[in-house]
Amino acid sequence: MPKKLHTIPVQLAARGAERRAAERVQAEMPISIAGREGITSDLSANGLSFIAEQPYEIGACVEVVIEYLLDGHQYPLHCQAEVVRVRPAPGGYAVGARLTPQSQALLEVPPEGARDSSGL
Template sequence: MAQPGLTIPVPLRTRDERRQAERFHAAMPVSIDGQEGTTQDLSTTGLSFHAEHAYEPGARIEVVIEYLLDGHQYPLRCEAEVVRSVPDAAGFTVGARLLPTAEIPAAALGEDEAAPRSHLRSVD
């Protein structure tokens, strides 16, 4: 039985909400087709970023997000499809859906191309 005054917030999706994955506000360095920028938010299925010019919906773009792990910068390369480009005070806010990529076995990568290993372990 619930205690009086105790509430548990439950996020509800509106009818207009089409995103399948939760978005996280994150300002990270990003390169879009070679142009430097900053992400606005990220999710497992997409991202938004600020750009100086508009991108056509449906355009495919190369996205390289730089992230820091164990004191080293690593590039995360992705291909994305633009879903919207909306004017804002600094240019345009662009939303893009990440596209699936073919997986490459780690053994096929060179030593310096291998993905960084996390030091996190599960606790039994």
């Protein structure tokens, strides 16, 4: 009879003061925030950081449109986010925003028609 395997969760790195619930990915992607241009610094399933020319108020709800390329096609991803952090940065302001739960769900499902005819 095969031996029963047990898994033991192992924390790979101490999180310390890290409060993020999802892994961040550094990515510079064009975005539109409340109709103004910006560029992302990083993204996660729960939020994003971006550089903007003007500051935003903490707690402000903003509409964010992230432009991304998938299978050779450009797609706009429309999200709602709450501004949680703003600080001066080169080129403007570094803004951190938490995606609303409805917007977080959008990041988990690829857009319809995003696959090519080969099914990949």
